Amino acid sequence: MDLFRSHGIHSGSKESEAQRRTQSLRRSHVDLEVIIPAYNEASRMPGTLRQTADFLAAQPWSSRIVVVDNASVDETGPVVRKLSREAGSPVPISVIGCARRGKGAAVRRGLLSGTSRFTGFFDADMATPVETLAAAMSHLQHGAAAVIASRHAPGATLVRPQQLGRRLGGRAFRALTRTKVKGIADTQCGFKFFERDALTAAMVQCRATGFAFDVELLLRLQLQDAPIVELPVAWTDGASSSFRPLHDGVASFAAVFQLPKSTP
Incomplete structure (x- = not known):
């Protein structure tokens, strides 16, 4: 039976922690891991896994999808x-947990748990194609x-933009990040991929463990003179987001203020 058509999970289904650890340890080497x-x-x-797996299966490099269940209180882990x-599934799918x-x-846990030459992450809403x-x-x-998607680099388009409040907050946050990360138009687009050695060093x-993580990672890459490519994309705002403008916004601003500046 096609796994993408049969995915019902009963709320009472449970798996042992040992079973989950065993699955994560079976990750063989591939060219690319998508977190x-x-x-x-x-x-x-x-739907996200179906679309991602179908695309990866058609590419010349071997791949794996790794879902990091970030302490979900719904059935995310059991479903995956x-x-x-x-x-x-045309490509292997793994799931690992992140209690923090x-x-x-969650991104850090996924990126550092693999061995592929290339790795990176994108958000489950697939706002970036x-x-x-x-x-x-x-x-x-x-x-x-590093290669990062950008909603604000020349050539980028917004298929469906964010609500006004989020856009205004984003402008203020970009103004702050420009004092830390030089030459990057969009530090927060949820699509970033890396070469393993450069990523590990950074x-x-x-x-940072919250939404300021992206800023710090790009800053650390710049401080080691690692080349970063910014790709303009056609971006679509997701129907929902775990970002809480007041709580997460204040925490993100505070975390970025504490970061050192990049070299001129």
Whole structure:
């Protein structure tokens, strides 16, 4: 049976922690691991995984999808684990847990748990088209340390923009990040991919675990003179987001203020 058509999970279904650890340890080497941080994404994951797996299966590089369940209180983990075990996926799917709340913590857990030469993450809402991966991999294979999608670089378009309040907050946040990360128009677009060695060297310096994680990671890459490519994309605002403008916005501003500045 096709795993993407049969994904019902009963709320009472449970798996042992030992089973979950065993699955994560079976991750064999691939060229690219795609990390998807997920908090309460049970309803969205089957469609996201289907679209991502179909795209990756058509590419010349071997791939794996790794979903990081960030302490969800819905059925995100069981849904993905059920999908990963069923026949029908054109690429392997793994799920690992991250008990520490925060997108940065979940992304960090996913990125550092693999061994692939290239790795990166995008959000479960797929606001950035998955096809952007083809251009990202081309740049990485030709020497880029990081390739990030951008909603504000020349040539980018907003298919469906954010609400006014989020846009105004985003402008203020971009003004602040420009004092830290030089030459990057959009630090917060949820699509970033990396070469493993450059990523690891930068990650050991990162401390942020929330939405400021992206800023700090890019800053650490710049401080080690790692080449970063910014790709303009056609971006679509998701129907829902785990970002809480007041709580997360204040925390993100405070975290960025504490970061050192990039070299001139």
